[in-house]
Amino acid sequence: MLKNKNQQDKPTYLLNRACEYCGEPIADQAHSSRTHCKYQINDGTIKDCKTAKARENDSEERKYFEKRKSEIKVIDKQIALMFEKKGENVNLQDLEAYDIHLDKSSELSCDKNGQFTCKYYLYSIHFNPHSLTYKIIKND
Numbered sequence: 001m002l003k004n005k006n007q008q009d010k011p012t013y014l015l016n017r018a019c020e021y022c023g024e025p026i027a028d029q030a031h032s033s034r035t036h037c038k039y040q041i042n043d044g045t046i047k048d049c050k051t052a053k054a055r056e057n058d059s060e061e062r063k064y065f066e067k068r069k070s071e072i073k074v075i076d077k078q079i080a081l082m083f084e085k086k087g088e089n090v091n092l093q094d095l096e097a098y099d100i101h102l103d104k105s106s107e108l109s110c111d112k113n114g115q116f117t118c119k120y121y122l123y124s125i126h127f128n129p130h131s132l133t134y135k136i137i138k139n140d
């Protein structure tokens with residue numbers, strides 16, 4: 001009788017579901033919304049794949065923002081160099097020569113006159129798409 005019941009409870013893995021964190025198979029009998037191992041404590045260690053994965057995602061996000069921040073600072077330094085050499089009014093060739101990417105600014109805004117401002121760390125670049133002129137501005 002007992003053996004029979006155990007056999008019935010035996011998990012099957014026909015649906016091929018696996019934990020999104022550690023890849024361990026998830027039994028077909030588990031709830032259909034389950035995407036991670038069941039939270040469990042084995043020999044005093046906690047196995048909690050859902051939290052572990054969330055933490056990993058957080059650090060990915062942090063890494064991404066760190067990378068963006070250093071990218072912006074590198075460009076900012078290039079702007080400072082260009083400013084020193086060329087003054088506040090520059091052209092597209094200057095931007096290219098100093099490897100300044102307007103699409104990598106931390107903030108891009110457009111005022112009602114159609115002038116763009118690409119904001120970096122210490123500097124911003126104003127861009128007039130009609131006259132194709134660029135002006136370096138020190139952020140306050």
Ligand SMILES: [Zn+2]
Pocket residue numbers: 019020021022023024036037049
């Ligand atoms: Zn897992």
